[in-house]
Amino acid sequence: MHKATEQLSVYLAGQGLKSTRQRDRILDVFVSAGRHLSAEELYLLIRKTDRRIGYATVYRTLKLLAGAGLAHERRFEDGITRFEYDAAEGHHDHLICTRCGRIIEFENEQIEDLQLRVAKKNRFQVQTHKLELYGLCEGCQSKKGKTEL
Amino acid sequence: MHKATEQLSVYLAGQGLKSTRQRDRILDVFVSAGRHLSAEELYLLIRKTDRRIGYATVYRTLKLLAGAGLAHERRFEDGITRFEYDAAEGHHDHLICTRCGRIIEFENEQIEDLQLRVAKKNRFQVQTHKLELYGLCEGCQSKKGKTEL
DNA sequence: CTGCAATTGAAAATGGTTATCAAAATCATC
DNA sequence: GATGATTTTGATAACCATTTTCAATTGCAG
Ligand SMILES: [Mn+2]
Ligand SMILES: [Mn+2]
Ligand SMILES: [Zn+2]
Ligand SMILES: [Zn+2]
Numbered sequence: 001m002h003k004a005t006e007q008l009s010v011y012l013a014g015q016g017l018k019s020t021r022q023r024d025r026i027l028d029v030f031v032s033a034g035r036h037l038s039a040e041e042l043y044l045l046i047r048k049t050d051r052r053i054g055y056a057t058v059y060r061t062l063k064l065l066a067g068a069g070l071a072h073e074r075r076f077e078d079g080i081t082r083f084e085y086d087a088a089e090g091h092h093d094h095l096i097c098t099r100c101g102r103i104i105e106f107e108n109e110q111i112e113d114l115q116l117r118v119a120k121k122n123r124f125q126v127q128t129h130k131l132e133l134y135g136l137c138e139g140c141q142s143k144k145g146k147t148e149l
Numbered sequence: 150m151h152k153a154t155e156q157l158s159v160y161l162a163g164q165g166l167k168s169t170r171q172r173d174r175i176l177d178v179f180v181s182a183g184r185h186l187s188a189e190e191l192y193l194l195i196r197k198t199d200r201r202i203g204y205a206t207v208y209r210t211l212k213l214l215a216g217a218g219l220a221h222e223r224r225f226e227d228g229i230t231r232f233e234y235d236a237a238e239g240h241h242d243h244l245i246c247t248r249c250g251r252i253i254e255f256e257n258e259q260i261e262d263l264q265l266r267v268a269k270k271n272r273f274q275v276q277t278h279k280l281e282l283y284g285l286c287e288g289c290q291s292k293k294g295k296t297e298l
Numbered sequence: 299c300t301g302c303a304a305t306t307g308a309a310a311a312t313g314g315t316t317a318t319c320a321a322a323a324t325c326a327t328c
Numbered sequence: 329g330a331t332g333a334t335t336t337t338g339a340t341a342a343c344c345a346t347t348t349t350c351a352a353t354t355g356c357a358g
Contacts, residue, residue, distance in 0.1 A: 018324050018335055039315080054338035059315065077224065077279075080314075095273045106267050114260045119282055122253050124244045127284040130226075133268055135276040167304055167355050188346080203307035208346065229345075304355075311348065316341105323336070328329100 004031045004070060004085070011068040022053055026061040027070070036074060036082040036103055076132060093130075097137035104137065153180045153219060153234070160217040171202055175210045176219070185223060185231040185252055225281060242279075246286035253286065 008027055012019050029046045030037065037045070043058040062083050065071035071083040076096055091112075095104040111131065119126045157176055161168050178195050179186065186194070192207045211232050214220035220232040225245055240261075244253040260280065268275045 016335090020323075020336065022337070052338090056316080056339080057337060060336090075224075075226065075228075079224075079228075095268065095271055097273075098276060104271050104273065106271065108263060108267055111260055111263045111267075114257060114263070115280075115282055118255050118257055118260075119244065119284065122244055122255065123287040123290075124246075124253065124282065125285040125290050126282050127247060129280070129282045131264075131278070131280045133264060133273065133275050133278045135268065136274040138272040141272075141274050165304090169305065169355075171306070201307090205308080205347080206306060209305090300358090302356100304353105306353070307351100309349085312346080314344100316343070318341075319337105319339100321337085324334085326331105326333095328331075 002028075002031065003087070007070060008065070008068060011070075017064075022057050023061055023064070025050055025053065026058060027065065030062075030065070030071070030083070031085045034085065036084045038080050038082050042083075077134065093132065095133045095135070095137070097140055098134050099136055099140040099143070102137045102139075151177075151180065152236070156219060157214070157217060160219075166213075171206050172210055172213070174199055174202065175207060176214065179211075179214070179220070179232070180234050183234065185233045187229050187231050191232075226283065242281065244282045244284070244286070246289055247283050248285055248289040248292070251286045251288075 004027055005024060008023065009019060011017075012023075025046060026042065030042055033042070033045060039055075039059045039062055042062070043053070043055055046053050046058065062071060062073075066073050066083065070086065072086045074082045074084060074094075076082070076094070090107070092105045092107045093111075095106065097103075115129060116126065153176055154173060157172065158168060160166075161172075174195060175191065179191055182191070182194060188204075188208045188211055191211070192202070192204055195202050195207065211220060211222075215222050215232065219235065221235045223231045223233060223243075225231070225243070239256070241254045241256045242260075244255065246252075264278055265275065
């Protein structure tokens with residue numbers, strides 16, 4: 001039993017919720033993928049080995065995982081909600097290629113500090129934040145053509 | 150004729166597009182509002198003095214204004230697209246109150262510089278970026294209750 | 299004016315996501 | 329292991345912001 005599966009069990013038990021084949025399966029495929037996934041992408045991945053899982057269940061379970069702290073919800077500019085497995089590594093932000101969709105992650109303590117300073121100056125109490133840089137990844141800078149996002 | 154109206158005329162002429170009562174009206178109300186507006190909010194504002202304007206036209210015209218460089222499209226976490234009039238003052242980012250929806254704008258050159266440094270380190274060519282801090286504005290920090298966004 | 303391309307408004311379509319609800323599964327208790 | 333209250337599931341409909349459609353109207357060059 002992986003760490004994630006264990007964590008989900010604990011969460012479900014604590015909330016008086018039930019452990020199901022679907023929830024275990026969805027979490028397993030989600031964690032294995034190891035990347036940002038939309039509900040549909042995850043649904044299609046799971047379908048490859050298990051056709052007895054409904055679309056709505058994937059949506060519901062992703063929300064559940066987010067509530068359990070196992071997934072983070074991300075909404076980039078294309079309007080599609082994606083989730084990423086979060087093994088509690090800590091916060092990070094994103095570089096998003098507008099041509100191929102590639103996502104690069106980064107952390108920058110200096111920027112985080114400056115954000116808090118800006119908030120303080122405006123007497124604003126920060127709960128969360130979002131920093132996304134859109135542009136061309138290394139591989140896409142040489143190619144020609146229109147963007148994807 | 151305001152600066153914005155003038156700018157729209159020039160844009161339309163240059164693109165072989167036509168000047169219409171609707172476009173002038175929408176731009177006028179949009180600029181006068183002086184804040185971030187969704188298509189629906191703008192539609193309702195216009196309705197107060199002119200009932201001969203369609204919903205679709207407001208959507209289309211906002212896109213047009215964005216293309217003309219007169220409006221900036223913003224998508225915050227509530228999923229509704231908003232537009233703000235941009236009198237070419239330059240770029241800014243946002244603090245967004247999750248309780249009352251208030252939007253505070255800020256500019257921070259240091260953060261912008263650090264963003265470019267992060268991009269460079271990842272050999273990423275930045276086109277645009279988005280920095281949003283979500284939390285409680287001064288007035289909402291004292292009050293109790295649930296959030297809006 | 300005239301003619302034609304651009305524009306409009308009402309309504310239907312779209313697309314991602316959520317709600318509904320009857321059937322099935324889970325699990326504490328016997 | 330059987331029972332039964334409660335939760336979960338899957339198919340489908342509903343939702344809702346936005347876009348598309350298309351016939352009627354309008355702008356404007358000639
Ligand atoms: Mn990430
Ligand atoms: Mn703004
Ligand atoms: Zn790329
Ligand atoms: Zn507030």
